[in-house]
Amino acid sequence: MDNDRNFIFKDYTLEEFQMDKSEELENDSISEFKQFITGLQQKTIYLGAATRSFVLEVFKGKSQNAEYWLQNFELECDRHGIVSDEKKIEVLRLFLVENGNEWFSGTHVKLSSVGTWIAYRESFLETFTDKGWINVRMAFGYKFLWGSLLDYALKKEKLLLEVDPEMSIKTRIYSIVVGLPIYVQDRIDKAEINTTENLMSYLRKLESLVNRKPQKVTVKSVPANSNVNSVEKKPYII
Known part of the structure; x- marks a missing residue:
């Protein structure tokens, strides 16, 4: 910049650029989009950071007690301040793999219009609760x-x-x-x-x-000229 605060580039004074209204509107839209993306990234980072400290194993949908697992999931959500239905549903997806992930994909299509945690909870228990012994x-x-x-x-x-x-x-x-x-x-x-x-x-x-290491014990066979019926015995482990 020169003494009059004009912008200079290679000894050339740059002219002031006048933005028309359409360009202003376009820039506003770009700004809003950037804010949306930033908010989405922050939300993802927040949920990811929260779930990393969850004391909970992933749910595969096989040989796991669904009711017990879901109770622990809800306790962990409460402990981390995740109380809204929307966030609980999003976090639930992060802890589902294999059959659990397949269930979520189908259920999310069916219940996306409902969007309540109770609906997802009931569907989860109905699908995975073991009714046998x-x-x-x-x-x-x-x-x-x-x-x-x-x-x-x-x-x-x-x-x-x-x-x-x-x-x-x-x-x-x-x-x-x-x-x-x-x-x-x-x-x-x-x-x-x-x-x-x-x-x-x-x-x-x-x-x-x-945790004692097994010891090899060798039992000698009875001599052939013994009066007792001889049976050859091999070493065994105790």
Whole structure:
């Protein structure tokens, strides 16, 4: 700019550009569109950031308790201040994969005109709620076979709560314990266990009982000239 505040380019004074009304309107439309895109991006970033801190696994629609999962989803929405129907529906889509995602795509077409969370909720439960006994059998029949005692107990409690979120602490403790090997059960003092957290802590101390490396023991075969009927025995693992 020169001393008179005129714009200069390579020693040439630039003339002032006069914008007509149509160009002003066009610029206003572009500005509004940019604001819309910016708002949409901020909204996406906000929802994405919120859902990253959700304590919730994705819903696949297979072997999961739909009612229990949806209750946890709603609790997480409340915890993050996501209360409007529109936002809940948008966030729900982010946690659905496989069969769950297929359900959402079809349901969104059918219920987009309704747009209420209650409608989506009812459709979700009607589609995925298990009306059989497979989850109950899985929860109560789940037993420890090998590995970590703590991992077993955590998994067992999760299965039990998915079947019945209101199950008493005592019932959960009893069900977890009876799924353990007898030699582990006998090392647990029933009088000292009053919470599942207490039981988990107890089981951590007993991990050495099941984490011992197997030892090879060789049993010699009976000599051929023995009076006892000889049977060749091979090494076995204990």
